[in-house]
Amino acid sequence: MIQFMRTYSTVLIIIVGSLFHVALADCQELRRVSSTSRPNIVFIMADDLGYGDLGCYGQKLIETPNIDRMAKEGTRFTHCYAGAPVCAPSRSALMTGQHTGHTRVRDNSGRVGGVPDEISGDGHRIPLLDNDITIAEVLKQAGYATGMTGKWGLGEAGTTGEPNRQGFDEWYGYLNQNHAVFYFTDYLWRNGKRETTPANANDARQFYTHDLFTEFALDFIRRHHHEPFFLYVPFTIPHADLEVPSLEPYTGRDWPEDAKIFAAMVTHMDRSVGKILELLKQLNIDDNTLVFFTSDNGSPIGGGPLFNSNGVFQGKKGTLQEGGLRTPMIVRWPNKVPRDRVSETPWYFPDVLPTLAELAVAQLPQSIDGISILPSLLGQSQDLSQRMMYWERPPGRFHQAARQDKWKALRPGRNQPLQLYDVVADPTESSNVAAEHPDLITKFEAYLSTARTESAHWPDSLDERTKEK
Numbered sequence: 001m002i003q004f005m006r007t008y009s010t011v012l013i014i015i016v017g018s019l020f021h022v023a024l025a026d027c028q029e030l031r032r033v034s035s036t037s038r039p040n041i042v043f044i045m046a047d048d049l050g051y052g053d054l055g056c057y058g059q060k061l062i063e064t065p066n067i068d069r070m071a072k073e074g075t076r077f078t079h080c081y082a083g084a085p086v087c088a089p090s091r092s093a094l095m096t097g098q099h100t101g102h103t104r105v106r107d108n109s110g111r112v113g114g115v116p117d118e119i120s121g122d123g124h125r126i127p128l129l130d131n132d133i134t135i136a137e138v139l140k141q142a143g144y145a146t147g148m149t150g151k152w153g154l155g156e157a158g159t160t161g162e163p164n165r166q167g168f169d170e171w172y173g174y175l176n177q178n179h180a181v182f183y184f185t186d187y188l189w190r191n192g193k194r195e196t197t198p199a200n201a202n203d204a205r206q207f208y209t210h211d212l213f214t215e216f217a218l219d220f221i222r223r224h225h226h227e228p229f230f231l232y233v234p235f236t237i238p239h240a241d242l243e244v245p246s247l248e249p250y251t252g253r254d255w256p257e258d259a260k261i262f263a264a265m266v267t268h269m270d271r272s273v274g275k276i277l278e279l280l281k282q283l284n285i286d287d288n289t290l291v292f293f294t295s296d297n298g299s300p301i302g303g304g305p306l307f308n309s310n311g312v313f314q315g316k317k318g319t320l321q322e323g324g325l326r327t328p329m330i331v332r333w334p335n336k337v338p339r340d341r342v343s344e345t346p347w348y349f350p351d352v353l354p355t356l357a358e359l360a361v362a363q364l365p366q367s368i369d370g371i372s373i374l375p376s377l378l379g380q381s382q383d384l385s386q387r388m389m390y391w392e393r394p395p396g397r398f399h400q401a402a403r404q405d406k407w408k409a410l411r412p413g414r415n416q417p418l419q420l421y422d423v424v425a426d427p428t429e430s431s432n433v434a435a436e437h438p439d440l441i442t443k444f445e446a447y448l449s450t451a452r453t454e455s456a457h458w459p460d461s462l463d464e465r466t467k468e469k
Ligand SMILES: [Ca+2]
Pocket: 047, 048, 086, 087, 239, 296, 297
């Protein structure tokens, strides 16, 4: 009986203790949420802008005063990564909270399935499916008004991947990324309907589409500033084609023409960011709006070598080296996100969905890879030393990379041995220290072997030699 009572007491203590622990966790959760009550969210993303293209990240020649001021007023992250080193999969990872070993869209074009490309009429464009849950769906379910303008890239017309079928109440822009390089196009899409822009017909070049997206963004904010809103602004510049309405303020520079155009595109986009931030102040919603600024992948060095577009990093767009993946990330939310702060916390695009879901007190979809980095955004301590981040280029190339703490493992091709870099001490990935850390190689190999699932659109059995036309 005494033994029974002892056991009973122990069980009771464990149960009460567990309940208390749960209650405490709930309490902490509530406190965190109530102190950061459901802000508006504006997520601005440039296209092919490199880590080194902004003044606040070390650029000396291109003027970005508005984004630099945003960094001063918020936190600038120096170890943030895109979802992938090219457009479509990076956006898929951002929208779904899944890394490229799980998310639907793992490359710009599939190998099997999908639909023909809107522009070329061939290829395999892979759309998001109904059962892919996006940030917009998560926030819409939590009561947010949702809008998007710019370049989508995750579903052609008439597919399940269209933004209206992925949680966006309203949207305006390009569906297809091969269309998005024409900055004076004579048509765009609005809520699933093709809309002509007669002012650009016959190469009249009256509307720089980027400016139409800025106008949409400002209008959306004006119309929704009395309710919680999520506005996703994937701008299309400074991606090639190199086109801009004016070369100012670089007209007189003694630079190659492409460099002048590229710099003018970056500065043009910076002005748009300034307009969005200014409107938030005018509407008096500045303190209750969380604004992100980032880029979808590393620079292809479109502006030429003058600008060191990827900073000190090796590699560029398309590679899993730091130059392909490391991205500027500025987060601004007055009185919540610390101002004038630089953070080396490593995180990446799949973390955005769970972070915003926590802020919005929204239900998380199952099977996501990211984690909420809300404490890190708010300047609180958060132990991320054990978490792994993952990237791959699909079968064929089959490059893989993972980062844990300061370590990055890189597999430069199928069946190739892993390389290992300390990207804090060695940001240029110059010194492969795999041979000195067999324990870490074993750990990364074990992780990489289970990090992914096979995709029907990029089957492992298809390599470059058997690539479908
Ligand atoms: Ca891109």
